Amino acid sequence: xxxxxxxxxxxxxxxxxxxxxxxxxxxxxxxxxxxxxxxxxxxxxxxxxxxxxxxxxxxxxxxxxxxxxxxxxxxxxxxxxxxxxxxxxxxxxxxxxxxxxxxxxxxxxxxxxxxxxxxxxxxxxxxxxxxxxxxxxxxxxxxxxxxxxxxxxxxxxxxxxxxxxxxxxxxxxxxxxxxxxxxxxxxxxxxxxxxxxxxxxxxxxxxxxxxxxxxxxxxxxxxxxxxxxxxxxxxxxxxxxxxxxxxxxxxxxxxxxxxxxxxxxxxxxxxxxxxxxx
Amino acid sequence: xxxxxxxxxxxxxxxxxxxxxxxxxxxxxxxxxxxxxxxxxxxxxxxxxxxxxxxxxxxxxxxxxxxxxxxxxxxxxxxxxxxxxxxxxxxxxxxxxxxxxxxxxxxxxxxxxxxxxxxxxxxxxxxxxxxxxxxxxxxxxxxxxxxxxxxxxxxxxxxxxxxxxxxxxxxxxxxxxxxxxxxxxxxxxxxxxxxxxxxxxxxxxxxxxxxxxxxxxxxxxxxxxxxxxxxxxxxxxxxxxxxxxxxxxxxxxxxxxxxxxxxxxx
Numbered sequence: 001x002x003x004x005x006x007x008x009x010x011x012x013x014x015x016x017x018x019x020x021x022x023x024x025x026x027x028x029x030x031x032x033x034x035x036x037x038x039x040x041x042x043x044x045x046x047x048x049x050x051x052x053x054x055x056x057x058x059x060x061x062x063x064x065x066x067x068x069x070x071x072x073x074x075x076x077x078x079x080x081x082x083x084x085x086x087x088x089x090x091x092x093x094x095x096x097x098x099x100x101x102x103x104x105x106x107x108x109x110x111x112x113x114x115x116x117x118x119x120x121x122x123x124x125x126x127x128x129x130x131x132x133x134x135x136x137x138x139x140x141x142x143x144x145x146x147x148x149x150x151x152x153x154x155x156x157x158x159x160x161x162x163x164x165x166x167x168x169x170x171x172x173x174x175x176x177x178x179x180x181x182x183x184x185x186x187x188x189x190x191x192x193x194x195x196x197x198x199x200x201x202x203x204x205x206x207x208x209x210x211x212x213x214x215x216x217x218x219x220x221x222x223x224x225x226x227x228x229x230x231x232x233x234x235x236x237x238x239x240x241x242x243x244x245x246x247x248x249x250x251x252x253x254x255x256x257x258x259x260x261x262x263x264x265x266x267x268x269x270x271x272x273x274x275x276x277x278x
Numbered sequence: 279x280x281x282x283x284x285x286x287x288x289x290x291x292x293x294x295x296x297x298x299x300x301x302x303x304x305x306x307x308x309x310x311x312x313x314x315x316x317x318x319x320x321x322x323x324x325x326x327x328x329x330x331x332x333x334x335x336x337x338x339x340x341x342x343x344x345x346x347x348x349x350x351x352x353x354x355x356x357x358x359x360x361x362x363x364x365x366x367x368x369x370x371x372x373x374x375x376x377x378x379x380x381x382x383x384x385x386x387x388x389x390x391x392x393x394x395x396x397x398x399x400x401x402x403x404x405x406x407x408x409x410x411x412x413x414x415x416x417x418x419x420x421x422x423x424x425x426x427x428x429x430x431x432x433x434x435x436x437x438x439x440x441x442x443x444x445x446x447x448x449x450x451x452x453x454x455x456x457x458x459x460x461x462x463x464x465x466x467x468x469x470x471x472x473x474x475x476x477x478x479x480x481x482x483x484x485x486x487x488x489x490x491x492x493x494x495x496x497x498x499x500x501x502x503x504x505x506x507x508x509x510x511x512x513x514x515x516x517x518x519x520x521x522x523x524x525x526x527x528x529x530x531x532x533x534x535x536x537x538x539x540x541x542x543x544x
Contacts, residue, residue, distance in 0.1 A: 113466070
């Protein structure tokens with residue numbers, strides 16, 4: 001179970017990306033995170049595994065407070081959180097298998113991983129996962145040789161290879177066509193159900209969120225303005241989240257406009273990169 | 279209210295003020311003329327030198343590989359040994375320094391030290407370094423080997439560091455998110471992204487080191503440069519021509535082979 005309490009993040013630029021965000025996610029629940037660009041979705045997801053360091057507040061995963069961990073403790077905690085990215089973030093020049101096995105890096109020594117001699121059960125698991133996501137015949141291809149949908153499947157397999165207790169998913173469908181987007185969302189929610197795995201999925205596409213999530217959290221300017229079942233997400237609530245707009249189209253099952261938004265703004269991402277490596 | 283749409287457009291000049299702009303152009307031309315007029319060319323000497331130069335060109339067209347063949351082969355062997363060993367040693371040392379000099383993966387103190395090493399290595403031209411090492415270790419290829427290794431470190435580490443700074447951070451971030459440690463992030467998230475360029479640069483540096491080995495020989499650091507220098511000072515332009523032709527051929531071969539290898543690693 002994940003408990004986020006009073007989480008805030010202020011960037012050095014003065015932007016308040018998150019302001020006192022609190023929520024809990026029980027095992028097996030798939031939560032969609034929606035909100036306009038810049039509302040703090042990516043920052044929230046990255047604060048949970050501390051790719052972005054929160055300014056204040058607590059993030060507890062099964063009793064461990066992630067925000068207080070030292071370097072080694074943080075690495076051990078990250079092993080339990082699988083992450084799936086907007087633009088797949090596969091290592092392009094590594095093979096599909098190496099990308100999936102990289103999910104085990106937190107568990108094996110440097111030399112084992114350097115010589116790619118992963119334990120037998122890790123390799124078996126990777127084969128099983130590649131079969132699950134339908135890529136058994138692409139094992140030795142380079143990630144760069146795959147299509148967008150296939151790459152995101154590898155991303156899912158990599159996250160599951162970690163044996164995660166939580167999935168963090170940042171705009172998994174933003175670079176995919178509508179059909180592939182649905183297939184990927186279906187796959188993610190299916191594997192979560194199979195494993196009783198909780199997931200937090202940030203999405204731009206409101207109909208997709210309503211279709212697949214058990215619960216929706218709406219962010220606006222770093223604050224939670226909606227938290228409830230997909231059915232409770234009415235036009236008035238959407239206006240709360242996104243501002244005034246004609247929402248009738250959404251309920252006819254048509255796609256919302258897919259904004260080509262990037263997770264973190266360039267400046268913020270840079271600031272975190274510098275901080276994360278010291 | 280909007281003004282009427284403009285119908286004529288000119289690219290705004292870099293310097294707005296026309297007086298300043300034209301003043302700078304004029305000043306530049308005046309300076310160029312003034313500078314050229316201070317050059318004091320001794321045309322008599324140039325005429326005498328032309329015949330000397332022509333003898334050199336003639337030597338080039340009637341190369342003599344035979345008379346000094348033993349010296350030439352010894353020089354070539356030394357140069358090639360120097361080139362290969364210094365490239366390998368230099369590249370190996372440059373990898374940790376390059377990692378340390380990449381701002382996105384190294385902490386500030388390490389970054390500062392590594393950048394300083396690169397700056398020192400790049401500040402001194404090979405010939406100056408060679409003179410120093412010849413003074414320290416005596417004439418011969420060992421001084422040449424040290425010089426080229428030293429120069430390789432600055433070159434490779436700088437370009438490697440810049441390549442690391444240009445990587446796709448998302449790939450490294452994804453590896454970090456799995457709980458990988460620093461070395462694993464380097465090995466899985468960064469190395470695959472920089473490897474093709476690292477190999478390409480090493481081959482390019484091999485090429486440069488061979489050409490440099492011919493130059494530093496002139497100041498006593500062994501190799502084919504020493505042989506070339508001796509031939510020149512004995513006015514044996516036929517032998518010098520032969521050596522230059524061999525250098526050209528070897529550089530051509532290196533160029534051809536390395537471009538193929540680079541294509542292959544891509």
